Amino acid sequence: MLAQQLLNGLVVSGVYALFSLGFTLVFGIQRILNLAHGAVFMTGAMVAYYTVDGGGPLWLAFILAIIVSGCLSVLVEITCFRRLRKTGDEEFGGVVSSIGAGLVITTIAQQISSTQILRFPFETFPVVIFRFWDLRVSMLQLFMAGAALVMVLILGYLFYKTAFGRRVRAVTDNERAATLMGINPNRIYMQTYFLAGALAGAAGVLVGLAFNSISFVMGEPYMMFGFAIIILGGLGSIPGALLASVIFGMVQTLTIAYLPSGLTDTIIFAALFLILLVRPHGLLGQEDAGNLGGRR
Amino acid sequence: MSNFIAGYLPLFDLYCLHVGLALSQFIVLRAGVFSLATAAFAGIGAYTAGILAVDLGAHPVLGVLCGTLMGMLVAMVLSIPLARLRGVYQAIATVAFIQICLSLNIYSESITGGAMGLNNIPKTVGTGTLFVFAALATYMIWAIEKGRLGRAFNTIRQDEAVAASLGISIRKHQMLAFAISGALAGLFGSLEAYHSYAIDPRQFGFHLLITVLSYVIFGGRNSVIGPLAGAAFLIILPELARPLAENRMVIYGIMLILVINFMPKGVADTAIDAIKARRLTAKRGDSA
């Protein structure tokens, strides 16, 4: 049923938005593609699982997951990118360095979880189904959509309405000029990475709850979907990432529902490939894809 | 003694195979293309060769030839759209390409065996063959480096505007680099298929991409010694002690971070530069 699928798609979109906002934020501010972002996302889910497993309540698990993922993301910035930004080799080096960080994080998670798929105990999140006319909505879905919406709104507020947001934009425009105005760029970067990591960690918990399946490799497909989303939205564009998350979530849900299974990924990545070629700067991005601009 | 050698033979086989793939990754980076598609080309080569052998009973020479050509052909076609992109956009596009190949492979179960992979491939390639091809590939990359193409690749990588102003066609040379990369990956992919009885799609995914990239980053991206040394070090290191082997991927990860941050040219290239610099100082000392 189409309406039900669209509704499910919308809930999924919220999770994608949380994941890809941080991804695109980091690229926007530093021109770095942080490939450890998927591992940070997975860490969020793991932390939540082990908190619940150790007898903690779900709300505590959620908060711990956000804090740990945020801090991990800051750690990635400090160990992987800070030095590269000074040498000016962050485009290539950043990709390599963050692949390394992702590898370390996922392998450690693999050892902690003994390569098992982890599941929350039954009814960690109460199973309640609401019905509106023909639509079925679970409490979990409502919670996911609500949590995503609240966090996106908080991010939007921070970014567009506060002094912090102005400083981030100043550093993005011109790091040196911002430094001269008394802004400490390293501090801004750490705050941005914390935000990015926290959002990814929250997305990890929501995905873990929704599918009730947590494993050390769970970040990988989201990394890939994240690529598609931030390219579609325009690398570095926040509104673009939001719009693209919704489009992507809908398209994915619909293709899974109506097309032969197994072809979904092919279609998604073929679409990503085409978007890169036709409109490399995405729907709402302004940057060209590093072209020479000459007659080639 | 013969026991000792036999124990390490699989490691040497792996080294030869991975040197070929590392050189495939090396040559595109050298020409200034941030492509990570080597894993996909290797998969295409392996499956072309594997399917020819299993379904059609083709002779291994024919299989390897077709695998190589197929890798090259796909790489050349891929290079046309990629010429429009730069930097991380190329990286993303090639990763997407790996995913497309992977999911198409799993989907086309009737041809490729899907997620279960392709089994019962006759084993026709041994250590000797692997070594010969690894040596040949190394020689070819070395020859390229010494000649006209190496000079053109170098210039394009460092400054495209300068390259164009000197009459070097960027598009043509990058397509050539892609063709070489695809052919090498296709070749060593098909050798892998004939060397290992069975192949499966996951073998040619993100994991292989990371492994091959690690060799080149660790060894160096400028001289042909780089990928050779990088592959040797990263393959042998985990074998030295059991705790190292268990944490192989953590070691790769830490190596990637440390090397790109503190020795961005890679171990071999940094050493070569140091030797050159010492020679220059010595020369200056003589003339003074």
Next chain:
Amino acid sequence: MTSLKLTNLSKRFGGVVASEDVNIEVPTGKIIGLIGPNGAGKTTIVNMITGMLPVSGGTIHVGDTDITHAPAHEICRAGLARTFQNIRLLGEASVLDNVMIGFHRHETSSTLASLLGLPASARETKALKARTMELLAAFDLTEFSDYPAGGLSYGHQRKVEMARAVATNPNFVLLDEPIAGMNDVESDALADIFEGFAQDGKGVLLIEHNVRFVAKLCSYVYVLDGGKLISEGTPDHVLSDPAVISAYLGGQDA
């Protein structure tokens, strides 16, 4: 006589006119100047000639070859070499390697020979090395041949760039503000090199805003302001032209 010729060259960015109906002719064996205050549109002209910007109207010819819409790498093949406003060398490569790549368009060994490391490829590399050393000697750079180009002084780096341009064996050379940031000794040394180009029969288009330097070297000068030519002629004629004086001195008031 062949020449580098711009005919009614124009460039519009959206509705903004950056160059309009620019006509310039550079004959072989002569040094021709193109001057203008900052923001006059010199860089736009350079970028159009060198293929970095699409042309909106008019044509560019090198001899009989139309390069108006040619991609950057074909312009070199038509016989036009250039230097860059901010010197662009391969910083870590040796001076020898930097100049050697200039010979690219004259390399004849086949791709196959280069791939397989056939003797033809090795012979060519050896021959090019010898020719490069000759060129370095002509530019007084022999002693630096093995040093990384990025470590040389500014003046020497400019000479390496000149040697690289000459290696392409061009009929015309486009010099984009070659003496910016140089001291007098260095710029005099470069002036000698430019005169050498003209004596060898090359046509030189010298783009500068140092008027004194241009007046000393050029036989004919074009003056650009606001994207249009406002004057042309011998240096004496141009420098006494009231339109030129007001463009340079009274730009803000006029």
